[in-house]
Amino acid sequence: MNKFAFQQELERVCRGEVLLDEPMSQHTSFGIGGPAEAFVCPADIADLREILTIAKEAAKPIFVIGRGTNLLVSDAGVSGLVIRLNQSCSKIRASDGRLCAGAGVELPQILQLCIQQGLGGLEFTAGIPGTVGGAVKSNAGTLKAEISDPLLEVETLDTNSLELSILKKSQIIFKYRRSSLSKELLLTAVTFQLYPEDPVNVKTRVEDYLKTRLTSQPVGEKCAGCIFKNPPGHSAGQLIEQAGCKGMSCGDAMVSELHANFIINRSKAKASDVLKLIDEIRERVRTTSGIELELEIEVVGQ
Numbered sequence: 001m002n003k004f005a006f007q008q009e010l011e012r013v014c015r016g017e018v019l020l021d022e023p024m025s026q027h028t029s030f031g032i033g034g035p036a037e038a039f040v041c042p043a044d045i046a047d048l049r050e051i052l053t054i055a056k057e058a059a060k061p062i063f064v065i066g067r068g069t070n071l072l073v074s075d076a077g078v079s080g081l082v083i084r085l086n087q088s089c090s091k092i093r094a095s096d097g098r099l100c101a102g103a104g105v106e107l108p109q110i111l112q113l114c115i116q117q118g119l120g121g122l123e124f125t126a127g128i129p130g131t132v133g134g135a136v137k138s139n140a141g142t143l144k145a146e147i148s149d150p151l152l153e154v155e156t157l158d159t160n161s162l163e164l165s166i167l168k169k170s171q172i173i174f175k176y177r178r179s180s181l182s183k184e185l186l187l188t189a190v191t192f193q194l195y196p197e198d199p200v201n202v203k204t205r206v207e208d209y210l211k212t213r214l215t216s217q218p219v220g221e222k223c224a225g226c227i228f229k230n231p232p233g234h235s236a237g238q239l240i241e242q243a244g245c246k247g248m249s250c251g252d253a254m255v256s257e258l259h260a261n262f263i264i265n266r267s268k269a270k271a272s273d274v275l276k277l278i279d280e281i282r283e284r285v286r287t288t289s290g291i292e293l294e295l296e297i298e299v300v301g302q
Helices: 003-013 045-057 107-117 132-137 199-216 236-242 271-289
Strands: 017-023 035-041 062-065 071-073 078-084 092-095 098-102 151-158 164-168 185-193 253-255 263-265 298-300
Touching: 003 017, 003 035, 003 045, 045 078, 045 151, 071 271, 092 107, 098 107, 098 132, 107 132, 107 199, 132 185, 236 271, 253 271, 263 271
Parallel strands: 035 078, 062 078, 071 298
Antiparallel strands: 017 035, 092 098, 098 185, 151 164, 151 185, 253 263
C-alpha cells in the first residue's frame, strides 16, 4: 500500500481525528519536528484496533506519543503512523485507594483527583509534563521516587494480536527512566495503589514540588525535559555545568542558564541544532569528567 492509499484508508476508517503530513512541531513540547505521514487520535479502543490493522496491512511503522514531552523528532519527520491516545484512553476513577487512569490522561489531572479524594503517593509527579502512560513507560520520577513505586498494574494492547491484557507490576522490570515494556505493547491504562491522606496535606506537597520545579527548571520554555540521564552517583546537570556548557547555543537551541540538563528552543530551533548541541555537550563532559552521558529523551524520525 503506497502512502496515498494508506492515508486515504485511514481517513475512511478512523472515527477520530486524522491529520496527514502533520508537522510534529505542533505536537511536541520542544516545538520541533518535521511532518508525520499520518497523525491520528483514535475515538476509542475499537477505533484504535482498526487503525493498527490498517498500519499493519500497509507495513507502516507505528509510534505512540502522549503530550510529546521527552521527545525530539527529526527535521525530516516521521514515516508511518503516529498515534496520540487522548480521547480513546482518557477515563479516570478512584475507589478504595486504587486509582485507574487511561494512558492518555495527563499527570496534572491525576493529581487534581488525588487532592479532591485525599489520596497520597503521587505528589512527587507535580510539574512532570505529559501523560501517565508515557510516564509509566519511561518510569518518570525524581531523585527520591519513581512512578513505578505506587504502580499496581497496567493494561496493554498488543499491536500485533490486538488483544488487551493486564500485566502486574511484578511482571515488568523497572529501572532508572526505563521499563521492560516492549514497543509492541501499547499502554492503554494504569492502576496505582495509593493511601488515604488529608486533602490539605496532598495539596501542600503538590504545591511544594511545583515550587521546587519552578525555581530550578525552565518551566514554560519550549523544551523536552532533561536531555540526559543522571549517571550513577552524579548529576548530569552539574557535570554539564562544570564542563562550561551553560548558555551554549546552536541556532535557536540553547543550553538553559537555569538548569544545564535542559536545552530550550528559543524560537525556531531545528532538531539538527539540538543534536549538534547534544554532541558538543557529550564531548565536553567526556573530556572534563571521563563520563559518557546517556540520553533520557527519545530521538525519532527519518
